[in-house]
Amino acid sequence: MNKETQQERIDRYLLGRAEREERLELEEEVTRNAALSEQLAETELALAAIELAEDRALKARLQGLEAKLVATGTATADTPATAPAPKVVRMKPRAKSRRNLFAIAATLLLLLAVGWWALQPKGMGDPGQLAMASFEPYDNIAYQIERGGTEVEPAAAAFIAYEEKDYATAATAFAALPATAVNKFYLGQSELAQGNFAAAAAQFRDLHNADEFNLAQESAYFLALAHLGEGKIEAARKALEVIAGEDGHPMQDKAQTLLTKL
Amino acid sequence: MQEKPTTDQSLFAAIKAGRHELLDELYTQHRAAFLTYAQRQLYATEDDAADCFQDAVIAFYKNIVSGRLTELTCGIRTYLFAIGKRLVYRKNERRHRERPVDPDAGIGLGNDPADELDLSLLNRFEDDHRKVLLAAALGKLGETCQQILTLFYYHHYPIESIQETLKLSSPGATRIKKMRCLDKLKLILTPQS
Numbered sequence: 273m274n275k276e277t278q279q280e281r282i283d284r285y286l287l288g289r290a291e292r293e294e295r296l297e298l299e300e301e302v303t304r305n306a307a308l309s310e311q312l313a314e315t316e317l318a319l320a321a322i323e324l325a326e327d328r329a330l331k332a333r334l335q336g337l338e339a340k341l342v343a344t345g346t347a348t349a350d351t352p353a354t355a356p357a358p359k360v361v362r363m364k365p366r367a368k369s370r371r372n373l374f375a376i377a378a379t380l381l382l383l384l385a386v387g388w389w390a391l392q393p394k395g396m397g398d399p400g401q402l403a404m405a406s407f408e409p410y411d412n413i414a415y416q417i418e419r420g421g422t423e424v425e426p427a428a429a430a431f432i433a434y435e436e437k438d439y440a441t442a443a444t445a446f447a448a449l450p451a452t453a454v455n456k457f458y459l460g461q462s463e464l465a466q467g468n469f470a471a472a473a474a475q476f477r478d479l480h481n482a483d484e485f486n487l488a489q490e491s492a493y494f495l496a497l498a499h500l501g502e503g504k505i506e507a508a509r510k511a512l513e514v515i516a517g518e519d520g521h522p523m524q525d526k527a528q529t530l531l532t533k534l
Numbered sequence: 535m536q537e538k539p540t541t542d543q544s545l546f547a548a549i550k551a552g553r554h555e556l557l558d559e560l561y562t563q564h565r566a567a568f569l570t571y572a573q574r575q576l577y578a579t580e581d582d583a584a585d586c587f588q589d590a591v592i593a594f595y596k597n598i599v600s601g602r603l604t605e606l607t608c609g610i611r612t613y614l615f616a617i618g619k620r621l622v623y624r625k626n627e628r629r630h631r632e633r634p635v636d637p638d639a640g641i642g643l644g645n646d647p648a649d650e651l652d653l654s655l656l657n658r659f660e661d662d663h664r665k666v667l668l669a670a671a672l673g674k675l676g677e678t679c680q681q682i683l684t685l686f687y688y689h690h691y692p693i694e695s696i697q698e699t700l701k702l703s704s705p706g707a708t709r710i711k712k713m714r715c716l717d718k719l720k721l722i723l724t725p726q727s
Contacts, residue, residue, distance in 0.1 A: 276713060287690065288601055314720045317668075319687050321723060324669035325680075326688040327592060330557070334588040337558055341565065413571055416609025418542055522575060 278308060282315050399508075400467065403501035406530050409437070409465050410490060414454045427455075434458055439465040453485040460494060469501030489515075493523035500530075509534055542610045550598050552691055561591050564611050568618050576622045583618075586625060590618035599690045671722045679715035686712055 273281075284290040285298050302309045415431040424432070430445035439462040446459035460475030476498060479491035496511035512534070515527035538559065539545040549556050565587055572583035594613055597603040606613075672680055681700055685691040691699070697708040 276709075279713060279716070283687075287687070314724055315716070317723050318683075318716055318719045321668040321671045321719065322683050322687045324665050325672035326684050328669055330554075330592050330595070331588055334557070334561055334591060337561055338565075338584050338588065341562065411567075411570065411574075413575070413615070416542070416611040418609060 275311075278311060279315070282308075282312050285312075286315060286319055399503050399505055400469070400501045402530075402533060403469065403497045404467060406500075406526070406533075407464055407494075407497055409434075409439075409461050410457075410487075410494075412458070414458070430455075430458070434462060437465075439463075443468075443471075453479055453482055453487075457485075457487050457491060460491070460498075464494060464498060464501075467501065469498045473498035473502060489522055493527060496527070497530075500534075505534065542606060546598070546606050546610065549595065552689060552695060554595065554599075554689055557591055557595055560594075560610065560614075561588070564614050567611065568615060571615065572618065572622050576619060577626060578622045582622065582625050586618050586621035587614070589621050590614050593617050599688075601690075668723070671719060674722050675715060675718055678711070679718060682708070682712050683715050683719065 281290075281294070281298055285295060290298070298308075298312075302312055412431050412435055415427060417428055417431055417435065426445065427449055430442055430449060433439075433442035433445055443459060443462035443466065446455050446462060449455045456475045457479055460472045460479070463469075463472035463475065473495060476491045476495035479485055480488055480495050482488050482491075485491070492511060493515055496508045496515065499505075499511065500508035509531070512527040512531050515521050515523055516531055518524060521527070539548045539556070545556060545560065549560075565584070568587045568590075569580060569583045572578040572586065573580060576583075578586065591614065594603075594610075594617060603613075672683065675683070678700065682696055685696045685699065686693070693705050693708050693712070696702070696712070697705050700708075702708045702711065
């Protein structure tokens with residue numbers, strides 16, 4: 273067999289195009305043919321060099337694209353790359369006497385505010401309002417929506433409504449889907465977003481102890497929020513304390529912040 | 535000018551057919567979502583998240599062209615997120631950040647699509663001196679040789695497509711040229727005494 277033919281065999285073998293029989297045959301031949309064994313080793317090394325070089329070329333291309341995206345302001349969905357530049361506003365010079373008057377008025381106002389606060393009964397405001405103020409619907413990380421088709425699957429319809437913040441439609445759609453952990457989680461989110469705390473709690477209650485559910489820890493936090501909304505303040509506080517005390521819990525910071533408001 | 539595929543299936547088919555320029559499209563389409571996810575859920579910095587996502591796109595591509603991933607069993611985003619997530623965990627592990635191990639290895643929001651892929655490819659991105667030398671070897675060849683070898687061995691183009699892409703005279707001539715280029719590269723890598 274000439275060198276070219278041997279090289280084609282080796283190429284087919286290394287590129288995964290050889291059938292099982294052909295592979296076994298080559299592997300066996302390599303053990304007793306030193307020249308073929310050397311040719312195979314050299315080709316493997318060459319392939320490694322090509323792969324590394326092209327990996328780097330592709331990486332450089334994507335890094336360039338990333339730099340361009342950041343520069344053109346399509347950075348992340350949450351953090352716009354181009355924040356408005358701060359403006360320097362010239363201050364008007366004011367007479368010293370007027371400034372003193374303002375200072376006295378401000379002090380009086382502050383004293384009044386402190387006095388009013390001191391006379392108020394201690395505690396938070398409406399728990400439902402606090403729960404809603406602390407709630408941010410969880411991103412859709414579970415379902416890839418494919419747009420452009422004529423027929424929309426029920427799961428896609430639910431997530432489309434969810435992403436469009438049409439939570440009433442989303443809740444109805446999720447409720448009609450099989451009660452998997454993911455569907456229950458997003459149903460809970462949709463209920464919570466509408467202020468339906470009891471309905472939300474019913475969903476998260478099953479999830480926060482589910483060992484094999486990726487969002488179990490998040491579910492514990494949302495259950496605490498739902499309890500808060502229901503007015504079960506002690507239950508919410510206890511759950512939040514557990515979360516806040518657990519290092520590495522994805523909702524630890526949020527739980528700590530909410531506890532300070534309770 | 536070729537049309538841009540609009541669905542995951544058509545994008546997958548186009549990449550599989552050799553349109554690797556569409557990786558830019560893939561990257562732009564899913565990048566922001568991954569960066570948000572990785573920063574919020576995986577404690578990644580923005581730079582780390584972008585770096586891992588770039589590697590995820592490359593690993594996904596290599597799994598397609600090598601024939602390891604022959605059909606999509608879920609959305610492209612799900613694959614990219616699954617690979618990217620593992621890369622972020624690795625990075626976090628090296629930096630001893632909040633999560634030292636992959637907590638959802640083996641479990642997840644259904645089956646992890648990354649399980650279908652060959653993730654040993656990810657090791658290719660780690661640098662060491664020998665790899666730097668290897669990667670530099672290809673650059674010592676002429677432009678045409680580099681293109682032929684890359685298209686054949688990396689992008690898995692058939693000889694006929696390489697001939698057409700590089701406007702060479704015939705498939706036979708392309709095959710011979712490829713052979714000579716490979717010999718030159720081998721000589722650079724293992725100089726004969």
